[in-house]
Amino acid sequence: MTTQPLVNPSASLQLAEQTPPQVVLDNLVKEYGTLRALNGVSFNIASGEWIALMGPSGSGKTTLINILGGLDTATSGSVAVNDQEITRLNESALVRYRAEKIGFVFQQFHLVPYLTALENVMLAQYFHSVTDESQAVEALKRVGLADRLEHLPANLSGGEQQRVAIARALINQPKLILADEPTGNLDEANEEIVINIFRELHKSGHTILMVTHDVDIARNASRRIELTHGHLTLDTTCNFLEQPKLCPHGKPFPSSGCCTTLDSKPCTP
Amino acid sequence: MSNRPSANRFMFRRLVRRLLFANRGRLFVVLLALSAGAAVSAALLNLQTDAKRRLTTEFRAFGPNVVISPREPNSDSNLLSESLYDQIPDHNEAGEIGKAAFLYGLVDIENSAEPGKQVNAVVVGYVHWYIHPERVISATLMQYEQKSNYLSSNMHCAVGQRLASALGLKDGDAIKITGGGTPDYDSIFVLPVTGGPEDNQIFVGLDKAQSLLARPKSVSLIQISAPGNPQQIQQLMDKLQAAFPDATGRPLRQFTEAQAKIYSRISGLLTAATAIILILTALCVMAAMTNIAAERKHDVGMMKAIGGSARGILNLFLTEAVLLGLIGGLIGAAAGIALSMALGKAVFGVAALPRLIVYPISVTLTIIVAILGAYPLRRLANVRPATIFRGEV
Numbered sequence: 001m002t003t004q005p006l007v008n009p010s011a012s013l014q015l016a017e018q019t020p021p022q023v024v025l026d027n028l029v030k031e032y033g034t035l036r037a038l039n040g041v042s043f044n045i046a047s048g049e050w051i052a053l054m055g056p057s058g059s060g061k062t063t064l065i066n067i068l069g070g071l072d073t074a075t076s077g078s079v080a081v082n083d084q085e086i087t088r089l090n091e092s093a094l095v096r097y098r099a100e101k102i103g104f105v106f107q108q109f110h111l112v113p114y115l116t117a118l119e120n121v122m123l124a125q126y127f128h129s130v131t132d133e134s135q136a137v138e139a140l141k142r143v144g145l146a147d148r149l150e151h152l153p154a155n156l157s158g159g160e161q162q163r164v165a166i167a168r169a170l171i172n173q174p175k176l177i178l179a180d181e182p183t184g185n186l187d188e189a190n191e192e193i194v195i196n197i198f199r200e201l202h203k204s205g206h207t208i209l210m211v212t213h214d215v216d217i218a219r220n221a222s223r224r225i226e227l228t229h230g231h232l233t234l235d236t237t238c239n240f241l242e243q244p245k246l247c248p249h250g251k252p253f254p255s256s257g258c259c260t261t262l263d264s265k266p267c268t269p
Numbered sequence: 270m271s272n273r274p275s276a277n278r279f280m281f282r283r284l285v286r287r288l289l290f291a292n293r294g295r296l297f298v299v300l301l302a303l304s305a306g307a308a309v310s311a312a313l314l315n316l317q318t319d320a321k322r323r324l325t326t327e328f329r330a331f332g333p334n335v336v337i338s339p340r341e342p343n344s345d346s347n348l349l350s351e352s353l354y355d356q357i358p359d360h361n362e363a364g365e366i367g368k369a370a371f372l373y374g375l376v377d378i379e380n381s382a383e384p385g386k387q388v389n390a391v392v393v394g395y396v397h398w399y400i401h402p403e404r405v406i407s408a409t410l411m412q413y414e415q416k417s418n419y420l421s422s423n424m425h426c427a428v429g430q431r432l433a434s435a436l437g438l439k440d441g442d443a444i445k446i447t448g449g450g451t452p453d454y455d456s457i458f459v460l461p462v463t464g465g466p467e468d469n470q471i472f473v474g475l476d477k478a479q480s481l482l483a484r485p486k487s488v489s490l491i492q493i494s495a496p497g498n499p500q501q502i503q504q505l506m507d508k509l510q511a512a513f514p515d516a517t518g519r520p521l522r523q524f525t526e527a528q529a530k531i532y533s534r535i536s537g538l539l540t541a542a543t544a545i546i547l548i549l550t551a552l553c554v555m556a557a558m559t560n561i562a563a564e565r566k567h568d569v570g571m572m573k574a575i576g577g578s579a580r581g582i583l584n585l586f587l588t589e590a591v592l593l594g595l596i597g598g599l600i601g602a603a604a605g606i607a608l609s610m611a612l613g614k615a616v617f618g619v620a621a622l623p624r625l626i627v628y629p630i631s632v633t634l635t636i637i638v639a640i641l642g643a644y645p646l647r648r649l650a651n652v653r654p655a656t657i658f659r660g661e662v
Contacts, residue, residue, distance in 0.1 A: 066654075066655040066658070069574065071573075071574055071653065071654040071655040071658070072653060072654075072655035072656075073653075091579070092578065095573075095576060095577070095578040095579075096576070098573070098574060098575065098576045099575065099576020099577075100576070104574045104575065106571075106574075106658075108567075110567060110568075110570070110571035110574070111571075112287075112568045112571065112572075113291075113568070114287045114288070114290065114291035115284075115287055119283065119284075119287070122280060123280075123284070123572070123575065123577075124575045124576065125280075126277060126280045126281075126284070127572065127575055127576040127577040127578070127581060128576050130276050130277055131276045131277060131279070131280040132276070168575065169575075172576070
């Protein structure tokens with residue numbers, strides 16, 4: 001199955017080191033009662049980066065995405081997106097932030113079951129500003145669902161549902177796409193279709209932070225960040241095929257020359 | 270830009286329409302609860318509104334509530350002018366007035382078939398207005414009038430049972446009546462036994478009584494049955510008092526005050542019952558809405574994640590609730606008013622009149638109940654999306 005490019009493929013890809021950070025996380029802490037889900041996490045995301053956020057279950061990946069997307073609040077620390085400190089936003093500003101800056105793609109798709117594919121996409125337009133049916137139709141065509149506009153989610157396959165969710169996430173042209181295991185519920189064929197869409201998005205300059213457990217999926221990313229028990233344990237731009245070694249900080253990293261340490265300095269073995 | 274509001278209004282209507290069909294089973298239960306609540310509350314409210322009119326009617330059926338008599342009844346001229354009767358208004362603010370004038374006097378009665386056999390009796394001459402005569406003359410006389418068309422004939426009179434027995438009279442027999450004026454010959458109707466003073470009296474038209482007793486254009490008293498609350502009756506009294514300084518009006522307070530008390534109690538009872546019904550309806554709706562909220566929690570979380578504000582989401586849910594309240598109210602209130610008519614017939618023997626004001630009030634109350642019942646959805650709209658996704662709601 002082929003899909004049309006989501007945006008102009010000729011748009012330049014901004015490399016991390018060439019652009020100012022789009023997202024700055026500083027000493028982020030999130031506690032649920034006595035449980036510390038995030039424990040002083042700090043890193044930057046440059047515009048146009050595709051980051052694979054990895055780590056075992058319960059390591060704080062989803063919590064991080066939720067805070068970054070304005071769905072949850074941090075206990076302490078700061079998160080700045082495009083120079084906007086989101087931990088200090090009030091509820092109405094957070095609503096605008098979510099509508100205008102963020103595109104969410106969830107593992108469970110989270111489509112409204114009683115709305116058609118087209119209406120699910122238009123729903124995001126409705127909450128953002130104004131509905132434009134032709135634009136929503138175009139977005140669904142781009143993810144290869146031109147013939148599924150009036151289908152309810154129950155009548156779509158998992159892959160199709162996820163593509164509707166992606167069209168919905170992109171309809172308002174967000175700066176940052178947050179994807180929480182977007183292929184977690186898909187078979188291989190649909191996984192490939194969805195990942196191709198993300199590749200197109202990355203090529204066209206979208207910033208993507210994707211939670212995944214799948215190394216093959218993560219290999220598409222330009223950078224890999226790992227969390228363990230709420231701590232950032234790896235931040236690398238290495239090729240995943242290389243075997244990791246231990247850096248002087250005692251952290252695993254692939255090989256010399258292509259890795260950065262936690263303090264973003266080149267790490268020599 | 271000019272299309273923006275209309276495009277979003279269209280989408281809003283589209284979303285509400287989808288919501289209404291999304292949880293059809295549960296929403297049907299909500300609609301049913303609202304309709305039932307509206308039906309019972311409309312029935313009670315209609316009965317309450319009608320009860321005032323109905324009680325007034327019922328109390329009026331007991332008899333007059335105002336009696337006008339001479340100011341000095343023991344004086345020589347202990348009579349009123351008949352013209353006073355004509356001057357009493359036919360209606361007041363609350364409705365039509367029933368009135369009757371009576372002239373009492375002593376006469377001798379003789380059975381024409383047995384000359385010389387005479388007895389003394391009280392003759393009662395009377396006349397009444399054609400409106401609500403049943404409220405100002407006795408039920409026995411009313412029964413007799415309906416049977417004999419008495420007033421249309423000047424040749425008849427009605428004789429009490431005991432008096433008829435004393436003279437050996439039966440229906441159709443002729444009698445001679447002699448008073449201070451012109452004697453009269455009539456054929457009689459014998460009244461049924463009442464156990465009251467009527468059993469010893471003879472009833473004739475007022476004109477005939479005035480002629481028999483040589484009391485032209487005079488009456489002994491006037492009885493009035495006026496509708497309305499105690500204040501309205503007092504107003505009528507004051508008006509009559511001012512118009513007839515030689516007469517005295519006497520309201521029969523025990524009726525009007527008892528009527529006000531009973532109405533107040535019935536009204537309070539019906540209001541309390543309506544309030545309880547509406548509270549129970551709201552609880553039923555709330556229970557169903559709690560289930561709907563559970564089914565929709567991920568939708569709400571998602572809507573908030575893609576930029577939906579609590580207010581925007583709430584608008585959708587409240588519009589849905591208002592529509593359910595409106596539909597439930599329109600159906601239920603119509604059924605309730607019909608129900609109250611049947612209940613009125615069962616309680617008072619006459620169907621309650623449908624009061625139009627009850628309809629919009631019941632529909633409005635049902636809409637308010639629907640909005641209150643949608644509380645679980647309102648609460649959900651204010652929950653943080655991450656909390657929903659973590660399954661903490």
